[in-house]
Every structure is written in C-alpha cells, then in structure tokens.
Amino acid sequence: MNTRYEIHERQWRLIQDLFPPERKPQGGRPAVDNRIMLNAMLWVARSGAPWRDLPDHFPNWKSVYTRFRRWQKAGIWDEVLKHVSLDSDEESVMIDATIVRVHQHGSGAKGGKAQAIGRSRGGLSTKIHAVVDALGNPLRFDLTGGEAHDSVQGFNILKSMILTRKQVLADRAYDTNAIRAFLKEQQAIPVIPGKKNRRTTLKYDRDVYKERHLVECFFNKVKNYRRLATRYDKLACTFKSFLALASIMVWLA
Numbered sequence: 001m002n003t004r005y006e007i008h009e010r011q012w013r014l015i016q017d018l019f020p021p022e023r024k025p026q027g028g029r030p031a032v033d034n035r036i037m038l039n040a041m042l043w044v045a046r047s048g049a050p051w052r053d054l055p056d057h058f059p060n061w062k063s064v065y066t067r068f069r070r071w072q073k074a075g076i077w078d079e080v081l082k083h084v085s086l087d088s089d090e091e092s093v094m095i096d097a098t099i100v101r102v103h104q105h106g107s108g109a110k111g112g113k114a115q116a117i118g119r120s121r122g123g124l125s126t127k128i129h130a131v132v133d134a135l136g137n138p139l140r141f142d143l144t145g146g147e148a149h150d151s152v153q154g155f156n157i158l159k160s161m162i163l164t165r166k167q168v169l170a171d172r173a174y175d176t177n178a179i180r181a182f183l184k185e186q187q188a189i190p191v192i193p194g195k196k197n198r199r200t201t202l203k204y205d206r207d208v209y210k211e212r213h214l215v216e217c218f219f220n221k222v223k224n225y226r227r228l229a230t231r232y233d234k235l236a237c238t239f240k241s242f243l244a245l246a247s248i249m250v251w252l253a
Contacts (some may be wrong), residue, residue, distance in 0.1 A: 005046040011046045011252040018080045019071070031067075032059045040064040042249070045242050048226025061247045072237060077244035081138075084251040089134040092167035092191070092208070093157065094215040095174065097129045097150045098223075102231045109234035118145020126231050128219070128243065131161070131217040134154040137212030137246040143236055151176045163188040167205075175202070219251075222246040 012035055019038075022031040040058040044051060054061040071077060102117055102124040107114050116126050125146025131139045135206070140161065144153050144231050150173040160178065163186040171181075174193045183190045195203035223229040225246045233239040 005014045005043045007035065007042060007249075007252075009037075011249075014252060015069065015080055015248070016190055018083055019076060020074070023112060026206045032062065032063065036065050037064055041068050042244060043175060045227045045245055046244075048230065048232065050232075052131070069238075070181065070240070071243045077241050081248050081251070085133075087137060088137060088139060091164060091209065092134045092169060092235070093131050093139065093161070093163070094133075094136075094210075094212050095129070095131045095154050096171065096215040097127050097154070097173075097221070098189075098219045099146050100128060100223075100227050100231050101145040102126055106234055106239075113145055114236070115234065116136065116143035116145055116239070117231075118147040120146035121147075126236075126239065128228075129157060129224075130215065130218060132215045132218050134211070136212075136217050137251050138218055141241075141247070143240055148190045150174060151179060155179050155182065158182060162186075165189070167191050167208060169209060169215075172196075218250065221250050 016034065019034045022034060036059065040054055040091050041064060043049075043054065044064075045056065051061045051065045054064060058064065073204060099120065099122070101122060107117060107124055117124055117125075119125075127144050127146050127148055127150075128141060129144065129150070130141040133139055140157055141156055154170070154174050155176070155178055159182060163183065165187055167189045168183055169191045172193050172195050174190050175198075180192075181188055186220070191204050191212075192202075193204055222243065225242065226247055227233075228239075231239055234241070
C-alpha cells in the first residue's frame with residue numbers, strides 16, 4: 001500500500017480536533033475514522049483521478065465524497081486553514097495569480113462565470129489569486145475566470161486585509177493607482193516595480209523584491225496536486241476546497 005500521499009502522524013495531531021467527531025451524538029454505527037477519510041481525499045487531490053477510482057484499501061468513494069462535501073458546506077476546510085495559519089509571519093505579504101487549464105470534464109456546470117471559468121488565450125481556464133506571508137505560506141486566495149486581470153481581483157483581496165506598516169510585494173501587473181492609493185492609506189510599503197509606461201520611475205526595494213519568488217514557490221507546491229494543476233471540477237466551491245486542502249498541507253509540511 002502506497003502511503004506517499006497520506007498525512008503524517010505529527011501533521012494529523014495538529015489538526016485532528018478541528019474535524020467533527022465520527023460518532024453522532026444520538027449514537028448509531030460509528031463512521032469511518034476522519035484520518036482515513038482525509039487520506040482518501042489527499043489521494044484524489046494528489047493523483048487527479050476521479051473519485052470512483054479510489055483504491056480498494058480506502059472506504060467507498062461515495063462515502064469519501066459525501067464527507068468531503070459535508071466538510072465543505074460546514075466550512076471545515078476554511079476553519080482548519082485559519083487555524084494552521086495563526087502563526088503566520090506577516091512582516092511582508094506577497095500577492096500573485098496563476099492560470100489553471102480547465103479539463104473538458106470541468107466545464108458545463110450551471111452558473112457559467114459563477115463557477116470561475118473564463119475563456120483566455122489558451123481556452124477555458126481558471127485563475128487562482130493568492131496572498132502568502134513572508135515565509136511563502138498561504139493566507140488568502142480566490143478564484144476568477146482566466147480572463148480576469150490580476151490587479152482587479154488583487155485589489156479586492158488586499159482591501160479585505162489589514163496591511164498597516166507591512167511590505168506588500170507584487171509584480172508590475174499590480175502597479176495601479178488604486179492599489180498604490182490603498183496601500184498609502186493603510187500606511188503599507190509597496191514593493192512593486194512601476195509599469196514601463198509610467199512617466200516617472202517609481203522607487204522600490206530591489207533586495208526585498210527578490211523574496212517575491214516565494215509566492216511562485218507556493219503555486220508550484222499546490223500544483224504538485226494534479227487536481228489543482230488541471231481543473232477537473234465543475235463547481236468552483238469544490239475546486240476551492242481542494243485548494244484549501246493543499247494549502248493546509250503546505251502549512252503542515
């Protein structure tokens with residue numbers, strides 16, 4: 001049995017109490033252990049395989065999928081991610097976005113753009129917008145269609161954060177007057193190179209800017225999960241839950 005995709009004992013101890021108990025208060029037959037279920041979900045996320053292809057040593061795929069959706073609807077993934085990120089180093093934050101191609105099985109859901117699928121130069125795609133801390137650990141993320149501009153959604157994400165006296169690292173795509181005005185209002189320090197069409201050259205700390213590679217490293221880590229390297233899920237909420245699961249594992253690594 002291949003245990004390469006499974007959560008380690010040390011990692012499990014840090015989060016096990018954040019999941020609902022297996023046995024219901026009214027009694028009845030105990031459900032399958034949460035750790036076994038989580039390992040099955042990690043196998044799907046890492047392999048990119050359909051739920052139906054779960055190996056036989058895991059519980060029935062329907063049971064695993066049902067619990068995955070139940071935790072999603074209950075906000076468990078968000079709560080676990082919030083818990084593991086309590087020790088974040090937010091002296092500086094970095095924001096960027098990456099494109100994910102949408103597989104043919106991931107299209108066709110009701111809602112159209114509400115499912116964060118758009119058409120860009122490479123076809124149907126989803127864009128992941130993410131903010132990481134000074135160590136490259138994820139703090140916030142959101143999804144849009146692939147055609148959305150980085151700075152538009154980036155501005156919305158930054159507005160939801162407290163950035164007082166923090167360094168904000170981003171590439172030229174985020175060099176907009178709106179973002180710079182907001183950072184100035186927040187007394188944050190922009191480490192953002194100016195666009196080449198600006199009439200005046202904007203100064204920024206080039207040495208600090210070199211740390212921006214950490215947000216790229218985060219994208220590389222989550223794209224090791226094949227379920228995130230290519231989008232197979234029709235629903236944005238399901239794809240976002242897999243992203244939260246991968247982000248939790250980045251924190252626990």
